[in-house]
Amino acid sequence: MDMWSLLLPLCVHICFCSAYEGSGQQAYGDDEEWYSHAFKGSAWCAPIKLKHGDVSCRTPRGHHSKNAMGARCKIRCKQGYESQSTEVVCMASKHWSSNYACREIRCPKMNMPINGGYKCSDGSYYNSRCEFFCSPGFTLKGSKTATCQFNKAWSAAVPTCVDEEPPKIKCPHVKDKWAEPGKLTARVTWDTPEGMDTADGILTDVILKGKAPKSDFPEGLHKMSYTVLDRAGNQGSCRFTVRVRVRRCTPLSPPDNGYMKCDSDGDNYGATCEFTCTGGADLQGSAARVCQYGLTWSGSDTNCAPMNINVGVRRAAALLDQFYEKRRLLIISAPTAANHNYRFQMTNLQHAQCGLDLRHITVIELVGNYPAQIGRIRHRLLPPMLALQLRLLLQIPQRSFQMVLVDKQGTDKQRYPFPITAAELFTTVDTFPLRKDEMLMQQAAGQTCQP
Template identity: 25%
Template sequence: MGTAEGLRSAGRTWTLGSCGTYLGIAAITWGMVLWVEVDAWTYHYSDQGDYTWEQARNFCQTFFTDLVAIQNQQEIEYLNKSLPYHGRYYWIGIRKLGSTWTWVGTQKALSKEAENWAEGEPNNRRSNQDCVEIYIQRPQQSGKWNDEPCNRKKKALCYRASCQPFSCSQRGECVETIGSYRCECYPGFHGPECADVLQCAKLEPKGVPMNCSHPYGDFSYNSTCEFGCHKGFERQGAGVLRCLPSQEWSANIPTCTAVTCPVLRAPDQGEMNCSHLHGDFSFGSTCAFSCQKGFVLMGPESRECTATGIWTGDATRCEATACPVLSAPDQGEMNCSHLHGDFTFGSTCAFSCQKGFVLMGPESRECTATGIWTGDATRCEAISCPVLSAPDQGEMHCSQIHGNFTYGSMCAFSCQTGFALVGLQSRECTALGTWTGDTPHCEAVTCPVLRAPDQGEMNCSHLHGDFTFGSTCAFSCQKGFVLMGPESRECTATGIWTGDATRCEAISCPVLSAPDQGEMRCSHLHGNFTYGSMCAFSCQTGFVLVGLQSRECTALGTWTGDTPHCEAITCPVLRAPDQGELNCSHLHGDFTFGSSCAFSCQTGFVLIGSDRRKCTATETWTGDAPRCEAIKCSALTTPKMGQATCFHLHGDFTFGSTCAFSCQVGFVLMGSESRECTALGTWTGNPTHCKAISCPVLSPPSRGQLSCSQLHGNFTYNSTCTFSCEEGFVRMGAEMLQCEATGNWTRDPPVCAEDGAFLKQVLAYSSSSALAVAGLVLSGGLIALLAKRLSDREEKRKLLKPTSDLGAPGTFTNAAYDANL
């Protein structure tokens, strides 16, 4: 059960009222409700029953506004002092949405400055603490916040907002404050309750129609004024102005200017006069048009600029006055010049006549401004020639194109049967008024003079004169010739002989042809292959004629003798060379003129001589007889310190030759043991040489020197090495070693030991037993030293291969390795 108490703070009275005021409503569903009132803003909490965070918010939203939204530290202090202590504390209106702590009533994120977390909070223990409680009357950190799981049950801490739906005149945002609220006015409004509206300057446009809308008063915030223009005028500037929160209009007052039309120009050959009411070529402007003399206006005489910016009517123009179209006179020509269009004012036309005609009328005419041509129509008349008549014994027929016996008239002349026209068959009237040619006349018809045919005779009889109408001629031929054509001919009235021309043709023999691979030359007296023709025969180079050299065509139409022919000349038969082959082609028979034989050799042999021979017209072959010789390889030499044994099949060091190589004692063969000369002229294998067998490399003994003579290379076969010791040392072993053919030295290398002089002093003062002991000790030491030396060398030798690269057992050639021993 809540209690009431009074608190005065900051000049205002806060009261904690009894729960009885709200008990009747709250107890229906939730049980006892306690409240705290601060003027219009009141806090409420549940006295009975605890709720989860969602249930607590549902409780607050059902009976009040929402879970409390704490705005400042003063409010926290008030709540902590006024509310009773509860062991589970109170839910407030903060919850984690996503990963952000948010005031659920306003959906605004909790700012860093407004945070009031208890020390170490929020800690999100167990990762499920998404709701917030406030510590009321807690011994430590009272009034601080703590994050808790939303399913835990606590007291609901509610508030009833002091802001109402019509607070701030609905012209601003109502912000809750402790004990009251304040208005944050929207742009354009001011005053405690945002009831006052900002004013803009009154608009007074001149000559521009305006229509305004004032939602909050004349020319106040959000007033809009729409501007237009009269017909024929267009607006310059914004069409709508709005009063802004800055108490300025959104734009300047627009103006109206007259609509303009495109600028007009006076038409060519014309003039234009315009009047402008509102400016040049703008709405209401009118323009009148006229044309110069000789021109007519096409289109409206005046045009006006309309409200749409378009001129009335179509574009005007001045066209030249037209005259009737002129044409050239018959048999004449016309050339015109036009200034303003074809056959219009100012056009001039000049006239002329063709050859044989004369111009009748003015030579030129001009089109006037009245559309009429100057002068009369022109024409061309034909020139006249003298009148003609028909010749005696003849007739005349004329064609008159331009009038009787005028320019271009044509007259044709002809004679009666048996007469021929002498002169032109026709005459024409020229442009000079004269006729072409002389006057013709008719004479008796004559036939061409005939002649006796070649190799023949002619006999004629003449009735009306030599070779005239009625004359007849008879024809005959000499021996060996035959008459071709009619035996007689007669001259007709047309001046033509009957029949075709006669001739005497020589009797023909069969046509001859040249023999194959031969030629024929003929002489023809009376025509090809006719009586008296003679043909001579010959053969081409490489061929011989068999038969007569010439034949003659007789009067019987046959040739003398038989037909000759040409045979190819024969060469001696050829054979393939030894170790070779022969391949021949024969054009005219085996081994005859033109036959060609190609020679080749077997592998390992080369052809000496011509690789091809040809049978000539002289019965001989070109070139010399070829032969096949074995291909040669370079001569091989016996290797130094070795022997070579060669076997030659086809000559010294030629194809098929083989050579075997060996070396003397103490030397080993390097390269192929045998080589063969190939068909390419090269030897198989690699060049051979004899290399001296190597012995192990020797080194000077300790405290000694080594001097060697090398005959065939360092430490090789027959090399000798001499050993010596320094003063105070004596050589133990051979003085000289020689390298043998086995690759071993004749003996083991010697060693240098200290001289035995000190031993003699010891023996001089010692007994015989002591001397014996010393001798034994010295001998044993020398023997042990020598055995150690030999043992070391034997150990090193075991590291070498048992077989050398030369394949000889016991011979070692690793000089680099031996040198290190």
């Protein structure tokens, strides 16, 4: 045996030990094929082929036996990658002690934000940047982006999508309405609006503040509003007005010595006003007038002329018929004008003319004996024969003082053989049933006697 054959194993041993001391050599060498032939039959692991990283091995046989049994290799992955183990050992089973592949770092899959989503540059892998967005109508609350970090955690939490935008609603436009004839109201109709929300779409559950459509609205301006809520509780509202107008004629006034009674509001389109004269006054003009569409009154002006008494009739009954249902009569009879009862009575009534007119009382005086007797209605004289017939018809004595009170129906209501005060007379007349209705009308018209 020559000297070279003796030195070769020693040299191999020294080189192998030198490599084990931390040569840091890669798993690939130029003399790998030679080494394989030199140590054919030794326990080998599969060569480490590492993508996205570096390997540094140590072995007791030197750097050429980087995958021999007992070799230890440190795994270093590039940034963004990781290995299951940082060091692997070639085992007797000819397998490495663990998986050494460098796999890309991956963060856990993020949850999709409700009513939104995200878009990532590289899925859930390291350094992937995800941008969050919300569906129309929703506002992003939180970080707009998140990046997958080296520690497998996202740089920000998943944000939320909040509906902050109020819904929109458009109120109807209602034109002014005119009241119907004879009414002070108008029926107003409109379509109920719908709310529109960017997030929730069409909203039909709207709340109306005011009278409902197809209602009768009175005259004037009415303020209305609609309110709508979306699912998030955001509120939208709108306002509109309803105006009802009434066509009106120039107001009428009751005639002197008369009353006016109107239906509806008295001067609105379609209203009718009826007139009556008081105390036997004669009605001249239209007894009823209607407010027309052109805002003018139908008919002609109404007046109440003083009652025209015809004293030229031949019979007492014809004279009394003129007062039927118009005036009450107080007939005062005395034998002479000097009669003290007659003089007292006339003096007392002279200061109560307003009360007599208010109660529709006409005074007829019968003084003296036929043929020299005198009959008088205020300033109008009655013929002696007519005065005599009146006494005979009412059975009034000629030679003594007496008063007879006759109502509007011609009924003899009360006889007085002596004078009475105006207050006593008025108290009696005010108890008549017809007089109660008169007092209500006079009160409504403001007709009174001022003291």
